[in-house]
Amino acid sequence: METKTALVTGSTSGIGLGVATSLAQKGYHVIMCGSRSKEDALEAITQVKSSALHSVHYVQADLKTEAGMVSLCKEADSICPGGVDILVNNAGMQHVTPVEDCSLAKWNEIVAINLTAPFYLISHFVPRMKQKDEAKKRLFCDSQPTGKPVQVSQIADLVLFLCSPGADSMTGTSLVMDGGTIAK
Incomplete structure (x- = not known):
């Protein structure tokens, strides 16, 4: 890669x-x-x-x-x-x-x-x-849906991050992981 x-x-x-x-x-x-x-x-x-x-x-x-x-x-x-x-x-x-x-x-x-x-x-x-x-x-500003279903492993990776010290300052924030479906 x-x-x-x-x-x-x-x-x-x-x-x-x-x-x-x-x-x-x-x-x-x-x-x-x-x-x-x-x-x-x-x-x-x-x-x-x-x-x-x-x-x-x-x-x-x-x-x-x-x-x-x-x-x-x-x-x-x-x-x-x-x-x-x-x-x-x-x-x-x-x-x-x-x-x-x-x-x-x-x-x-x-x-x-x-x-x-x-x-x-x-x-x-x-x-x-x-x-x-x-x-x-x-690209963060691209709101086109990916057309791919969200994988359990992707959600698990996000949860691991949210449980880490790297996310200690994230409070009261909604995170959407839907491949851009809502944004369309």
């Missing part, structure tokens, strides 16, 4: 670093992305590479700017000419302040990284994902 490639933005710390590390440990090629220079991100890159089963790349890109978004897309396409299989839009920022104290410049930064960058990256990468048969089946 072909090894999948995942692009994880904001992967030099926190949740993004955890996701990149986990994907690398599970056998995915990983493209890490952050606004830090490669030298400043070296500790995070080393952490992901230390347990990786396949390649790990790092792309420095300031996703608050159009130039940064374009640069990331070009570099990711160069690293993975067939297109990435997984896009984890993790980069983000928050600024906790009363609205009257938030400058327009700060607001624009927040919107750029939290909304514009994910939109841009999705619009760039998803069309190629849709061309891949496997990605079509797994």
Whole structure:
């Protein structure tokens, strides 16, 4: 089976670093992305590479700017000419302040990284994902039913996850596993 490639933005710390590390440990090629220079991100890159089963790349890109978004897309396409299989839009920022104290410049930064960058990256990468048969089946925004009955083993795998520490923060959430039947 072909090894999948995942692009994880904001992967030099926190949740993004955890996701990149986990994907690398599970056998995915990983493209890490952050606004830090490669030298400043070296500790995070080393952490992901230390347990990786396949390649790990790092792309420095300031996703608050159009130039940064374009640069990331070009570099990711160069690293993975067939297109990435997984896009984890993790980069983000928050600024906790009363609205009257938030400058327009700060607001624009927040919107750029939290909304514009994910939109841009999705619009760039998803069309190629849709061309891949496997990605079509797994694309979260695709609401087409699979036409396949849900297997008991799939439900069991979900239950095992829900019983694991990885699901400790999932509360009051309904999960539907019906092959997309309800969504149609």
